[in-house]
Amino acid sequence: MEKAVGPSSPPASAQLAEVWARIRGRLREEFGEVEYRTWLRQMTLSSLQGEEVVIVLPTRFLRDWVRSHYGDRLQALWRAEYPSVRRIELRVVPEAGRRDAPADPDEPEARPQPNGHAEGRAGSVGPRAAEQRHEPRADGRVDGRADWSAPLDPRFTFDTFVVGKPNEFAHACARRVAERPASPGFNPLFLYGGVGLGKTHLMHAIAWAIRERGAQDGRGSLTVAYMSAEKFMYRFIAALRSQSTMEFKESLRSVDVLLIDDLQFLIGKDNTQEEFFHTFNALVDAGKQIIVSSDKPPADLAGIEDRLRTRLGQGMVADLHATTYELRISILQAKVQQAGVPVPDKVLEFLSHKITSNVRELEGALNRLIAHANLFGRPVTMEGAQEVLHDVLRAHDRRVTIEEIQKRVAEHYNIRLSDMSSPRRARNVARPRQVAMYLAKQLTTRSLPEIGRRFGGRDHTTVMHAVSRVAELMQQDSAFAEDVELLRRMLET
Ligand SMILES: Nc1ncnc2c1ncn2[C@@H]1O[C@H](COP(=O)(O)OP(=O)(O)OP(=O)(O)O)[C@@H](O)[C@H]1O
Numbered sequence: 001m002e003k004a005v006g007p008s009s010p011p012a013s014a015q016l017a018e019v020w021a022r023i024r025g026r027l028r029e030e031f032g033e034v035e036y037r038t039w040l041r042q043m044t045l046s047s048l049q050g051e052e053v054v055i056v057l058p059t060r061f062l063r064d065w066v067r068s069h070y071g072d073r074l075q076a077l078w079r080a081e082y083p084s085v086r087r088i089e090l091r092v093v094p095e096a097g098r099r100d101a102p103a104d105p106d107e108p109e110a111r112p113q114p115n116g117h118a119e120g121r122a123g124s125v126g127p128r129a130a131e132q133r134h135e136p137r138a139d140g141r142v143d144g145r146a147d148w149s150a151p152l153d154p155r156f157t158f159d160t161f162v163v164g165k166p167n168e169f170a171h172a173c174a175r176r177v178a179e180r181p182a183s184p185g186f187n188p189l190f191l192y193g194g195v196g197l198g199k200t201h202l203m204h205a206i207a208w209a210i211r212e213r214g215a216q217d218g219r220g221s222l223t224v225a226y227m228s229a230e231k232f233m234y235r236f237i238a239a240l241r242s243q244s245t246m247e248f249k250e251s252l253r254s255v256d257v258l259l260i261d262d263l264q265f266l267i268g269k270d271n272t273q274e275e276f277f278h279t280f281n282a283l284v285d286a287g288k289q290i291i292v293s294s295d296k297p298p299a300d301l302a303g304i305e306d307r308l309r310t311r312l313g314q315g316m317v318a319d320l321h322a323t324t325y326e327l328r329i330s331i332l333q334a335k336v337q338q339a340g341v342p343v344p345d346k347v348l349e350f351l352s353h354k355i356t357s358n359v360r361e362l363e364g365a366l367n368r369l370i371a372h373a374n375l376f377g378r379p380v381t382m383e384g385a386q387e388v389l390h391d392v393l394r395a396h397d398r399r400v401t402i403e404e405i406q407k408r409v410a411e412h413y414n415i416r417l418s419d420m421s422s423p424r425r426a427r428n429v430a431r432p433r434q435v436a437m438y439l440a441k442q443l444t445t446r447s448l449p450e451i452g453r454r455f456g457g458r459d460h461t462t463v464m465h466a467v468s469r470v471a472e473l474m475q476q477d478s479a480f481a482e483d484v485e486l487l488r489r490m491l492e493t
Contacts, residue, residue: 018371020045023077027070031231032150039065044093051086053078056093063090069234080196080364084391149225156204162334164327167198170318174202177316178209181222181257181289186316188280188290192297193320196358199293202320203259206291210257222256229265233272252279256288263294263312267303277308284311323359325489328352331359332366341370343380350382353492354393365392400443400491402454408491409436412483421456434466435484441467443491 024043028036042062046054055074057063066074067090078085158178163171170191177189191199207224214222227235239248252258258279266273283290294301298313323331332348347369355362372388373380386393406420413432420433433455440451441463448460455463474481 016048019081026077029151029153040070051084052089053085054089054091056091058094060092063092066090080360082391150227150231152204152207152226156201157208158205161201161205162331164324164330166321166323166327170202170320173316173318174206177289177291178206181210182287187284188292188312188315190298190312190315190317191293191320192295194295194322196360197320198359199320200261203261203291203293207259224257225255226259228261229263232260232276233269236272236275253282258283259291261293263292264296264301267301273305273308280311325352328362335363335366339370341373344382346382347380347385350385365389402440402444402446405439405491406436409487412487434470437463437466438470439488
């Protein structure tokens with residue numbers, strides 16, 4: 001049997017290297033080539049031990065900079081791969097970074113741009129790779145986007161966004177804005193929702209669609225600029241330092257569509273808010289479209305100035321709700337189809353049950369299974385999935401107690417809670433009791449004898465019998481199976 005991977009037993013180095021390459025790729029996409037090369041390229045992964053990832057950098061200055069500017073993001077990206085990671089330790093090792101920088105396997109070829117920036121996405125692969133080869137134009141724009149805009153992720157388009165009840169309104173608003181930017185009632189478009197529910201995906205999709213349409217109808221595309229609120233702040237501070245705020249303002253105000261991601265970052269950053277507010281007003285007054293994302297609705301953004309909050313809420317506010325089981329299944333099915341690797345439905349159902357809060361983590365788990373299958377040339381199976389993902393699954397194990405299970409099941413079948421441990425054997429009591437035992441085995445880590453003890457001191461063979469009887473009945477009777485599944489879902493969420 002192959003060794004399980006995860007921080008409790010260190011992942012195989014090939015797998016770790018792959019994860020690290022993925023994280024660096026993501027940082028490069030999010031922060032852009034120039035920033036990546038300046039600050040992040042010299043990071044070298046040293047180890048992943050238990051909860052801690054150790055990364056080394058060649059100088060103290062670089063270490064401090066990476067810690068203060070990218071520390072949170074690094075942690076979030078690692079946690080999406082290994083949820084048990086709690087800490088990113090950045091250390092200084094004078095020769096670090098120099099060793100591995102030239103051998104960086106996924107380093108795209110950089111093309112110098114007239115403004116001295118390197119356009120590093122020329123080598124990207126994916127459905128939109130062609131659109132990413134922007135040619136610089138005489139007016140300082142790169143086709144369809146301001147030259148300082150962060151690059152768009154080629155995977156984040158409307159085609160790859162799976163629509164379901166929790167996100168259909170936000171999706172419809174995004175489509176509408178992409179089709180008719182700056183239409184009354186939709187400016188600004190304010191998208192909000194919890195972590196990893198698709199806000200960035202929808203924003204990039206809008207930007208892609210606007211640029212694509214501009215290119216198609218031959219009228220020349222609108223200038224689209226996308227960046228995180230954090231980046232907005234850094235650019236603003238850099239402009240202040242280099243006394244080029246006028247240029248900064250002008251370049252911002254010359255765009256047709258401005259997308260600002262993770263606006264909550266501006267909470268408490270008064271000067272940057274002020275600047276953003278002026279940019280915002282200038283653009284909206286000039287009939288340009290603004291799209292903003294945040295983890296909270298405008299009204300809950302305490303620490304954002306009232307007048308800005310009011311303006312943010314004056315267009316269309318759309319919420320990305322937490323995903324449902326059905327949406328998670330559809331998203332996984334779409335991803336499996338894109339990857340072209342067969343994954344049994346059972347595994348998709350299992351993942352959708354277990355990883356409920358964040359699509360990024362759900363997707364990360366699936367990617368790990370697919371990478372593992374490719375690496376070892378083996379099909380994805382339920383057993384393999386449980387082994388490969390044991391750390392992710394453990395982190396997502398909701399601690400359902402046997403008492404909770406007994407209570408829920410008793411309520412559901414309308415019997416007394418005391419009947420869960422009573423010696424009564426009448427069918428209307430015995431069957432629910434068996435269901436509760438089955439769920440206790442499925443949803444907790446308790447042993448059979450322990451479960452037996454909690455059900456009125458029953459023997460472990462009684463529990464074993466209950467578990468196999470319920471499984472058998474679920475096979476034979478789909479209504480019964482649905483009932484049990486429903487109970488399980490209620491207990492899990
Ligand atoms: N409905 C969906 N269809 C397809 N993929 C989705 C969907 N929702 C989220 N995803 C995927 O989940 C991942 C996380 O989404 P995204 O980065 O857009 O989240 P977010 O809401 O911006 O998160 P954060 O709060 O961390 O900024 C992405 O890879 C995205 O493609």
